[in-house]
Amino acid sequence: MSPTAVLHSEWIKVRSLRGSFGSLLAVLIATLAVTVLAFATVGQAEADNGGDLLFGAFYALNFGQIAVLAFGATAVSSEYLNNALRVSLAAVPNRNLFYAAKMVVVGASALVVAMVTSFATFLVGQAFMGSYALDLGDPGALRACVGGGVYLALMALLAAGLTAVLRSAVAVLSILVPFLLIVSFVVGDIAGSAADYLPDRAGQQILYQHTEGSLGPWAGLAVTALWSAAALLAGWWAVRRRDA
Numbered sequence: 001m002s003p004t005a006v007l008h009s010e011w012i013k014v015r016s017l018r019g020s021f022g023s024l025l026a027v028l029i030a031t032l033a034v035t036v037l038a039f040a041t042v043g044q045a046e047a048d049n050g051g052d053l054l055f056g057a058f059y060a061l062n063f064g065q066i067a068v069l070a071f072g073a074t075a076v077s078s079e080y081l082n083n084a085l086r087v088s089l090a091a092v093p094n095r096n097l098f099y100a101a102k103m104v105v106v107g108a109s110a111l112v113v114a115m116v117t118s119f120a121t122f123l124v125g126q127a128f129m130g131s132y133a134l135d136l137g138d139p140g141a142l143r144a145c146v147g148g149g150v151y152l153a154l155m156a157l158l159a160a161g162l163t164a165v166l167r168s169a170v171a172v173l174s175i176l177v178p179f180l181l182i183v184s185f186v187v188g189d190i191a192g193s194a195a196d197y198l199p200d201r202a203g204q205q206i207l208y209q210h211t212e213g214s215l216g217p218w219a220g221l222a223v224t225a226l227w228s229a230a231a232l233l234a235g236w237w238a239v240r241r242r243d244a
Contacts, residue, residue, distance in 0.1 A: 006098065010101045013075075014106070019078070023071035026070070027071065027110075028116060030060075031060045036128075039125040044130055052209050054141060055144075057144075058121060058144065058207045061117075061118070064117055064121075064152060068113075069158075069159040069172075072106055072157060072163065073163045073173055075160060076102065076106070076235075077167065095240050096240070099239045107156065107160075110153040110156035114150075114151075115146070116149075118146070118147075118148035118149040122141070122144070140217075144206060144208075144217075147206030147207065147221055151206060154225055155199070155200075155203070158228040161228065161230075161232040161233070161234060164234075164236070164239055167238075180199075180200045197215075199223070200224075202221070202223035202224050203224030206220060206221045
């Protein structure tokens, strides 16, 4: 099969599987729902307490992040159910091509939805902020919107690569979700500046108007990209070396 045909087949898989496609849609739906709920009720009150207003504008991405992890994990784990991987490799014997096409589709799908989500979250949330509202022309705002989309796509690839290693969406989500929601904060309090290099903390520097920690916005996103690249390389090794 040609690379274009393989890409098309992988897109059909993502679109037809309820778990993966539902998780992809949930990135946008869940993030916007939390944005409306949070900003309509306590948005201006939170702004009164100080803090980085730009970072606060993307509060709901924490919920979209969980959905995008689920998308990356389920899009890959479906290959390990009912011997689906054997069928896929029978159709595409070149494992390098198969793996690359899958990750390109996962990354591209996540990036498109994540970009829409990031911009929509910012614009919808600011509609409730009154005198505290930011717009895309404010310092760092456009960078944060673009970076927020890239960050979510990188997290999807991180989950996808780990799933290729562990062959289980449940196992990957059981590791990543508690790590990002709990362990990252605990480690941050203990490890100090070393925690700035964790994938979530590093990548979220792109969302700040005034960055905190030892990394700048783009350097932080680059650190997250390295985490994702390491996971993808580990997944590539697993797909090449293990039996289907």
